[in-house]
Amino acid sequence: MSENLIYSINGPVITVKDSSDFEMLEMVYVGHKKLMGEVISITNKFTTIQVYESTTSLKPGEPVFPTGMPISVTLGPGIIKNIFDGIERPLKDISQLSGAFIEPGSNVESLDTHREWDVTMKIQEGEELSPGQIFATVPETNLIEHRLMIPPHLYGTAVYVAENGKRKIHDCILKLKDETGTVHELTLVQKWPIKTPRPVKERLPISIPLITGQRVIDTLFPIAKGGTAAVPGGFGTGKTMTQHQLAKWCDADIIVYVGCGERGNEMTQVLEEFSELIDPKSNRPLLERTVLIANTSNMPVAAREASIYTGITLAEYYRDMGYHVAMMADSTSRWAEALREISGRLEEMPAEEGFPAYLPSRISQFYERAGYVKNTNYSEGSVSIIGAVSPQGADFSEPVTQNTKRFVRCFWALDKQLAYIRHYSAINWNLSYSEYAGDLSRWYNKNLGPKFLTFRNEIMTLLAEENKLMEIVKLIGSDVLPDDQKLIIEISKVIRVGFLQQNAFHKDDTYVPLEKQLKMMEVILYLNRKAKEFISSDKSLNMLIQTGIFENVTRMKYDVPNDNLGKLDEYYGIIDKAVAKA
Known part of the structure; x- marks a missing residue:
């Protein structure tokens, strides 16, 4: 006792x-x-x-x-496909013991101790081993090979190597003698403290985009592998839906989805959706490369803080194996509210809006664990963090949003008005920004040609000009504008509806490859150039609008399949014909 x-x-x-x-x-x-x-x-x-x-x-x-x-998590085979609470207890196992609600003190092993894994050893007796070195592999799912690594800071010689075959997670498969003569027995699992970042050999420059298939993100506000992004938005603007789309379609190897303080019915929907989804790249269930951490709003408030750290530690573990991991945190505002509640109970001096004075440092510590790195075993991997922020009343000036903005380089501001008119993703192109476009320029130029960034800049210029013109239109109407300014408004409408707006339920529009995004931009800007030539020859823009060419180009996102991009080339002829007819 x-x-x-x-x-x-x-x-x-x-x-x-x-x-x-x-x-x-x-x-x-x-x-x-x-x-x-x-x-x-x-x-x-x-x-x-x-x-x-x-x-x-x-x-x-x-x-x-x-x-x-x-506080530590257990790292080993069986993490993928599992659903954990904030302190890495498997919810499926707990539900079998105590039903839908977690009994206090539920002591359940994080990983299945009875399941046997097919272990293939990668080293031999007498071999010198270093931290992070892969000594065995296990087929964790059909999509992910689990690579067992020497724990960080452990050097030595292999004095015993088990034979290949079926092993349980606590079976000893390697004995390592260090320089002091101490023998360490290694199993299929290791422990790691959740608030300590896992060590790396070197942090590398960010230079490869995380391709999401969402046009407004990939084209206008890209995120890099190893980058950080915030998705702020008021209630009903589609934060969770945006993160679901990214989790389904982004080209990361592994997804870690953390539901931090979200409503229980939302998390249930996530769990049901993810179990049914098919990974587009492999035609296997998406769950075979996904880890879910569910810490709903009715669970203990302190565990929200732990859930964020649990998620990032699992992400770092798979990064160390050489995988690219995307972590979705939904939402960091609920995590900050947990910090505020605990701080209040500790009677600490409150800062702005009652949040603790250390809120900025906690947010920065979390986002700093993202990055593109060279691991201790010389493989390369990345952790990208996409954190949702839920400012009360959609007020982006509140402390969590403002402090998050200081530490992320990509800001996708969700707009209530866009969401209400069913414009998804409801990312406001006037408030959002990405600092990664310059870092990724070499990749774009090499893989897509120099046109991609040129077209992107032209489209952003048109949208910025439209924003200025709409201020005038609100005051005195659009009839007083000259045709060249009316054209900016018309072509921006094509960009907004035909390019930035996406339909998650349409097979060709839910995910759009970069090659199609490039060609769509080219067609829209070709229409803009031809329309400019048309009105410069003293013809009325209304004559061109009446041909229906603007609506025709808007519909190309549905009319052109992703596997037949040559069909987009037909639009140049269609535009020329419409201009000639007008």
Whole structure:
């Protein structure tokens, strides 16, 4: 029985009086039910612990058990396809034990200890081993090969190597003797503290786009592999839907989706959708390269903070194997609200809107764990982070949005008005930006030619000019504008409806390859050039509009299949014919 007893309970925050048995950020077990908690403050009189489970029915005087280790996750085969809560407990296993709701103190192994994995050893006895080196592989799913690695900071010689064959996760498959003569037994799993970034050999320059198939993102506001993006938007603007589209279609090898404080019915929809989706690249279920972490709004508030760190640690682990990982955090505002609640219970001095003064540093620490890196085993991998932000009342000046904006290089501002007129993705092209376009220019020029960025700049210029003109139109109407300015409004409408707006339920429009995006831009700008020539010869723009050519070009996103891009070349002739007819 532990001599450390609960002195006071304040929601998820408990204190222990007059104890020197604890360390900062140590994992502890609280009460007779052994609830998981973490030490967050130590004074000469009190030790403060935040509990990651419901403290209902907990009483003063119950014991607190130190563990001597930080909050850690179990890393090994079986993570992919699984659904975890914020502290890496498998929800399917828990539901079989206790039903739809998690019982406090549910002590379930993170990974299946009874399942046998087909292990192939990659090293031999007597071989010198270094940190991060891949010593065995396991086919985790049909899409992902799990690569077992020497833990960071561990060097030595292989003195025992198991034979290839079926193994359970805790079976010893390698013995490594270090320089002190100590023998370390390695199994299929290792532990890693969630708040410590995994080490890398070198951070590499960002130079490859994360292709999403969403035109407004890939063309106007691209994100790079290893990059960071924020998706801020008010209620109903489509943050979750945007992240679902990215999770389905982006060209990352592995998706880690963290539902942090989201509504339970939304997470249920995610789980059901993902289990039915087919990966377009492999025609296998998408779940075979996806990890889901569900921490819904009715789960304990402190576990929201842990869920974000759990997700990024799992992402870093697969990055170390040489994979490109995309992490979706939905939403970081709920995580910040959890920080605010815990901070309030600790009676810390509040900063703006009651958030703790350390909110910016916590946000920056999270986003800094993204990156394109050379791993310790000399493979290359990346973690891209796309975090949703839910500002109250769609107010982008609130602290979470503003501080997130400081630390991400891609900002996809969702617009309530666009969402209400069913324009998805509802990314406002006047408020959004991406700082990655310059970093990716060499890749675009090499793979798509110099036209891509030229066309992108022309389209953004047209949209910026339309935005200025619409201010005039709102005041005095469009009739007073000359034809060249009316043309800007007409061609921008084609860009908005025919290019930026996408239909997630249309087989050719839900995902659009970059080659098609380039050709679509070329057709739209060809129409703009021909229309300019038309009105410069003293002809009325209305005559050209009446031919229906603008609507015709708008519909090309539906009329041209992704596997028959040659059909887009026909539009040059159609445009020429319409101009001649007018």
